[in-house]
Amino acid sequence: MHISEPAPDSFESLDPDTILNAVEHHTGLFLDGSLTPFNSYINRVYGVTDEEGNRYVVKFYRNYRWSDEALADEHIFLNDCTNFEIPVPITLGESPVGRSGGFRFSVFPRISGRTFDIESDEDWIRSGALIGRVHAAGRLKKAPHRTLCDPEHTTGQYINRLIAEKIVHPDCLSEFSAVCTESLERAKRAYRACAGSGADWGRIHGDCHRGNILRKSDGTLTILDFDDMMTGPAIQDLWLLLPGHLEDSRRELNLMLEGYEEFCSFDRPSAELVESLRFMRQIYFLNWCALQRNDPLFAERNPGWGEKAFWIRETGDLETQLDFLA
Template structure:
């Protein structure tokens, strides 16, 4: 079976961008580290820098990607620093490249072009830094709460089970770990699902950690990479900012909430979701890796993924996280 990106070469990607956006590009491309999508840095002969993102075929529907673009446009209109996709020569932010794969089938690669926005990585060190992070999240959620997203992933009861079934269909994890792995996951699910059933959902970033935030002097904090935009509880974006488990970060979380509530209220009951959501993210990440493990680029970087030793460690990490989930009940 041909992996989704095996036929998409950088040269083909550059040509697609050149044609769609009528740009005179230099013949140099810079690959960005992304395993879900293919992302390239490009420069025009005039010295303007762009980032082209080719979305993984089949992961999102066209409607889901357009909801991401619409959310970005709303945030930009609200003067929240984000990188919004540019419209092509026909006014569309989501053109597509169609290529024939080795089995004779055609594969559609939607792509978008963004202005390259530089900045410094942001490490929160002072109280004001944590307040700034909370304010950024509050501003984003104030816009996100205006309307729902109908085609994005939703944090709902049963989501953890879907990821587990996906792993099970692939014959994962390793047989020696399988019973312990699924036993821990089922216990976590029994705690997570009732909490999600009562949570208020809104459009969230979904991957709101500090690696996706740049500090741009004179502009403020720039929020990047809305790939995981979803309908979820507000706390999903907030706990990802914490430097460790919730019981070790009470002060940082309080400062985040102080900044957040300058723009919208926070339901304190959502705090009970933090460690169950961390467990969910661990399972989600394993399912995400499983989908990509046949890609040559993934295997080069993670040659030991899926081994017996790998699954033993992952199972032990899940059991450790389950203990945190249990202790927070």
């Protein structure tokens, strides 16, 4: 689950010495002193290298975001994927999560590869097969401390928070509230209609966009960044790869399902959740950004976030998406 209140500027004291010393103490590695920051919107992620030239990635978790139990759920899922021979990053050290100077962090071997560009029918089938393998591992256990991908239990709470904490600009509040209320009701209705047996719910990646799938030098595919893993319907990990709205992407979805169903069952009616999930992701992202709005780095990267013009655009995007919700 989420930890409720953000710590202000929680990475302020995370300096190079703190990072390098934490990695060495946790893993027993001897590092060469180099440190490469990587783009990460919510955590802090760095590349480090040991004295033998082996490269690693260290991820420092934002303090308020996940409880210790929720982080454990992530690493249990990664371990289960490894047991299914799925090439996912596995942590170094005696425990998956280390602690140093008030920070929690994990260290992984760095995986090299190129973003997997889905260009052919075979590529669509391969991407579906990879996700099917991940979901087969995901259905082995539960993740009780993770987000539930459900409009009533998550999206509704995010909307209420954005409104109650006066994050939405007051001049846009009426329109924002109206479109969210109607969209949320339609999403709930879609969930009720497409629930089926619920058999395809389980632990999922949660943020399975193209940037998180790599093609390694040997041609194999790997999937990265389980930071947003959650419990939800299988379609959540498929729709982000589609080239457009569901009505224009059924061919690509069917190709993915051809690969997916070689490894995992899929509840076909749940494909109709795609546009509801798109709306839910819009709200999730707004809430996610709101949690970081007082972080100086976030403000630097997102000038104008939260201003009236921003909320006019966001409300317009939500109104456009409403047209795709049955």
